[in-house]
Amino acid sequence: xxxxxxxxxxxxxxxxxxxxxxxxxxxxxxxxxxxxxxxxxxxxxxxxxxxxxxxxxxxxxxxxxxxxxxxxxxxxxxxxxxxxxxxxxxxxxxxxxxxxxxxxxxxxxxxxxxxxxxxxxxxxxxxxxxxxxxxxxxxxxxxxxxxxxxxxxxxxxxxxxxxxxxxxxxxxxxxxxxxxxxxxxxxxxxxxxxxxxxxxxxxxxxxxxxxxxxxxxxxxxxxxxxxxxxxxxxxxxx
Amino acid sequence: xxxxxxxxxxxxxxxxxxxxxxxxxxxxxxxxxxxxxxxxxxxxxxxxxxxxxxxxxxxxxxxxxxxxxxxxxxxxxxxxxxxxxxxxxxxxxxxxxxxxxxxxxxxxxxxxxxxxxxxxxxxxxxxxxxxxxxxxxxxxxxxxxxxxxxxxxxxxxxxxxxxxxxxxxxxxxxxxxxxxxxxxxxxxxxxxxxxxxxxxxxxxxxxxxxxxxxxxxxxxxxxxxxxxxxxxxxxxxxxxxxxxxxxxxxxxxxxxxxxxxxxxx
Amino acid sequence: xxxxxxxxxxxxxxxxxxxxxxxxxxxxxxxxxxxxxxxxxxxxxxxxxxxxxxxxxxxxxxxxxxxxxxxxxxxxxxxxxxxxxxxxxxxxxxxxxxxxxxxxxxxxxxxxxxxxxxxxxxxxxxxxxxxxxxxxxxxxxxxxxxxxxxxxxxxxxxxxxxxxxxxxxxxxxxxxxxxxxxxxxxxxxxxxxxxxxxxxxxxxxxxxxxxxxxxxxxxxxxxxxxxxxxxxxxxxxxxxxxxxxxxxxxxxxxxxxxxxxxxxxxxxxxxxxxxxxxxxxxxxxxxxxxxxxxxxxxxxxxx
Numbered sequence: 001x002x003x004x005x006x007x008x009x010x011x012x013x014x015x016x017x018x019x020x021x022x023x024x025x026x027x028x029x030x031x032x033x034x035x036x037x038x039x040x041x042x043x044x045x046x047x048x049x050x051x052x053x054x055x056x057x058x059x060x061x062x063x064x065x066x067x068x069x070x071x072x073x074x075x076x077x078x079x080x081x082x083x084x085x086x087x088x089x090x091x092x093x094x095x096x097x098x099x100x101x102x103x104x105x106x107x108x109x110x111x112x113x114x115x116x117x118x119x120x121x122x123x124x125x126x127x128x129x130x131x132x133x134x135x136x137x138x139x140x141x142x143x144x145x146x147x148x149x150x151x152x153x154x155x156x157x158x159x160x161x162x163x164x165x166x167x168x169x170x171x172x173x174x175x176x177x178x179x180x181x182x183x184x185x186x187x188x189x190x191x192x193x194x195x196x197x198x199x200x201x202x203x204x205x206x207x208x209x210x211x212x213x214x215x216x217x218x219x220x221x222x223x224x225x226x227x228x229x230x231x232x233x234x235x236x237x238x
Numbered sequence: 239x240x241x242x243x244x245x246x247x248x249x250x251x252x253x254x255x256x257x258x259x260x261x262x263x264x265x266x267x268x269x270x271x272x273x274x275x276x277x278x279x280x281x282x283x284x285x286x287x288x289x290x291x292x293x294x295x296x297x298x299x300x301x302x303x304x305x306x307x308x309x310x311x312x313x314x315x316x317x318x319x320x321x322x323x324x325x326x327x328x329x330x331x332x333x334x335x336x337x338x339x340x341x342x343x344x345x346x347x348x349x350x351x352x353x354x355x356x357x358x359x360x361x362x363x364x365x366x367x368x369x370x371x372x373x374x375x376x377x378x379x380x381x382x383x384x385x386x387x388x389x390x391x392x393x394x395x396x397x398x399x400x401x402x403x404x405x406x407x408x409x410x411x412x413x414x415x416x417x418x419x420x421x422x423x424x425x426x427x428x429x430x431x432x433x434x435x436x437x438x439x440x441x442x443x444x445x446x447x448x449x450x451x452x453x454x455x456x457x458x459x460x461x462x463x464x465x466x467x468x469x470x471x472x473x474x475x476x477x478x479x480x481x482x483x484x485x486x487x488x489x490x491x492x493x494x495x496x497x498x499x500x501x502x503x
Numbered sequence: 504x505x506x507x508x509x510x511x512x513x514x515x516x517x518x519x520x521x522x523x524x525x526x527x528x529x530x531x532x533x534x535x536x537x538x539x540x541x542x543x544x545x546x547x548x549x550x551x552x553x554x555x556x557x558x559x560x561x562x563x564x565x566x567x568x569x570x571x572x573x574x575x576x577x578x579x580x581x582x583x584x585x586x587x588x589x590x591x592x593x594x595x596x597x598x599x600x601x602x603x604x605x606x607x608x609x610x611x612x613x614x615x616x617x618x619x620x621x622x623x624x625x626x627x628x629x630x631x632x633x634x635x636x637x638x639x640x641x642x643x644x645x646x647x648x649x650x651x652x653x654x655x656x657x658x659x660x661x662x663x664x665x666x667x668x669x670x671x672x673x674x675x676x677x678x679x680x681x682x683x684x685x686x687x688x689x690x691x692x693x694x695x696x697x698x699x700x701x702x703x704x705x706x707x708x709x710x711x712x713x714x715x716x717x718x719x720x721x722x723x724x725x726x727x728x729x730x731x732x733x734x735x736x737x738x739x740x741x742x743x744x745x746x747x748x749x750x751x752x753x754x755x756x757x758x759x760x761x762x763x764x765x766x767x768x769x770x771x772x773x774x775x776x777x778x779x780x781x782x783x784x785x786x787x788x789x790x791x792x793x794x795x796x797x798x799x800x801x802x803x804x805x806x
Contacts, residue, residue, distance in 0.1 A: 364663045
């Protein structure tokens with residue numbers, strides 16, 4: 001299987017100017033990821049699991065290292081790529097699923113879910129049909145499809161969020177606790193969708209509070225707990 | 239050892255807007271100091287900074303209203319070539335009328351308050367040379383509708399309209415000719431929060447539907463966060479930090495940006 | 504030889520009232536105005552024995568152009584016999600010795616306020632129009648420095664915006680007199696407050712028209728055979744006053760620009776505005792041999 005991502009000696013910390021201090025998040029993390037592989041990030045709270053995901057997504061600025069992503073346009077280092085390149089990759093090849101929905105006022109749930117498809121060139125009609133299919137799969141009641149998710153409960157918002165994030169198959173998918181606050185049915189739909197994407201070749205890196213749900217998908221685990229030697233962290237097979 | 243950001247490699251399109259080392263002083267005050275920026279087609283660049291940071295001055299220079307002391311500014315358009323700051327008054331006016339739209343914080347700057355709203359939009363088409371009444375009317379109505387302006391108020395003068403509606407007229411005027419570049423100077427400042435959200439939503443929708451390249455200046459981080467792909471943080475005329483919008487908001491690097499982001503409610 | 508033999512005797516007044524330097528300036532400005540049709544040329548505007556705003560601009564041009572052989576006609580709103588027209592005519596004759604006439608065909612120089620005669624003017628005739636407000640951009644741009652820049656840039660979008668506003672508000676273009684017109688495809692001018700009826704007469708006319716504003720100190724000109732096009736939308740045609748079907752109650756002349764005379768019963772009658780044309784029509788009806796010139800309008804239609 002082809003390599004999707006090569007993370008080399010990735011180091012991240014936060015400088016807080018008003019406190020005048022530096023907070024290390026993780027140091028010298030290295031691993032490779034192939035197409036269709038599912039990697040679980042493990043470690044106690046504050047070990048930097050979410051931080052690692054965000055650093056890979058470039059929401060956080062890394063201190064040093066390299067993250068080579070093999071995009072359909074060629075290999076590129078995500079840490080030093082131009083902002084426009086990152087924007088393009090986020091639109092086309094790298095997905096990020098968080099527990100928080102970034103809802104916009106006056107945009108209906110179905111339009112929000114259909115948006116990535118429309119941006120990718122799908123017709124409005126087809127995108128909307130697909131969006132409704134996924135809203136239904138995640139168990140969002142039909143009455144809510146045309147409502148504005150800003151007013152939804154946390155659980156419903158999360159379902160809309162997932163439908164939106166997973167509607168378009170990506171080459172690399174970053175999952176930041178997507179199962180938090182989900183009911184059983186939605187969780188099952190999520191796991192089914194992840195399994196399907198994985199089978200289709202999407203490489204995934206995930207942080208899960210309760211990894212049991214996705215246990216059968218996990219290929220490898222990386223433990224970010226500080227103090228562990230690099231070698232121990234890498235490629236721990238479950 | 240910080241990581242240096244490279245030039246774009248995947249995106250093949252040339253930047254639409256390129257400003258290099260733009261500087262401007264007013265008397266002893268250096269309003270804008272060596273500001274450089276690139277904006278790619280379809281991209282939204284947000285410029286944040288407190289009052290007096292030079293962000294609005296920079297925007298006015300992009301609208302060719304103000305000439306800098308030094309620096310260059312190019313737009314990747316077939317009809318223009320070279321440094322736009324060197325254009326004469328006539329060429330500037332034609333370029334601005336046809337290719338650059340602007341929405342000001344103060345509608346008085348952008349609108350004739352006692353003319354009809356549709357007339358305000360039509361003026362832009364008139365400057366560009368349209369001389370058919372029916373076409374003017376039709377296009378003005380189209381642009382106003384796209385800006386979600388109520389059709390039954392088409393000919394009401396802006397002076398009789400609410401602030402939010404006035405901004406919609408400005409927006410309609412700005413997009414009437416499908417500009418290559420849309421400049422927004424604090425477009426929602428001073429509006430009620432609910433109206434602000436509606437105007438922002440209209441902007442977002444227009445941006446997605448028409449893929450308009452935008453530069454938006456605001457001291458309101460929420461506005462920038464909603465609209466911008468990329469953010470440039472200015473302070474005392476200089477750019478202190480620039481990066482992807484989510485990166486600037488989630489992991490600001492510069493002390494000033496951290497202060498700015500943490501100050502947000 | 505002494506100085507007294509070389510110079511003229513002292514006279515209480517220069518020929519044609521204005522002193523030679525004033526005339527020279529106006530001649531130069533007229534030449535400039537002819538050279539750039541429709542473009543306003545500033546000039547000094549001297550004192551004349553008449554209040555500013557009563558035709559001092561036109562008077563100065565007439566005084567400059569006049570010589571003892573120039574036959575002069577002066578009209579005010581079409582009439583030769585109004586107090587203002589009669590006074591100016593008498594003054595011009597008095598300071599120059601020039602003959603005067605009421606007949607358009609006989610005149611070499613016609614000074615007019617707010618009308619162009621109904622009979623066509625010839626190559627050898629000059630029409631001088633008195634202008635109160637020479638700046639067509641004033642209603643849309645009160646700042647005159649910016650207005651001049653707009654002329655320089657041919658930035659006339661706002662003029663059309665004004666028409667747009669009128670159509671939107673009133674359903675039609677409301678501009679009556681002083682209809683802004685494009686001269687030679689370049690400068691927009693105000694043709695002085697002549698009615699819309701008269702504007703087409705300036706288009707490709709054989710005669711020279713000089714427009715002079717004494718209070719505002721501006722001269723502009725429409726040289727012979729120059730395009731004068733009223734500003735209109737491509738799809739909203741220019742309309743003149745609907746006087747084509749009206750008949751003059753006194754002279755029986757039909758199809759010319761009329762003055763409306765309101766009657767006690769609420770109705771209106773009409774009198775021809777070009778008074779001398781009316782006089783000619785009456786003479787003809789009475790059987791006197793009268794020579795009419797060719798008219799711009801025939802059967803109420805511009806030809």
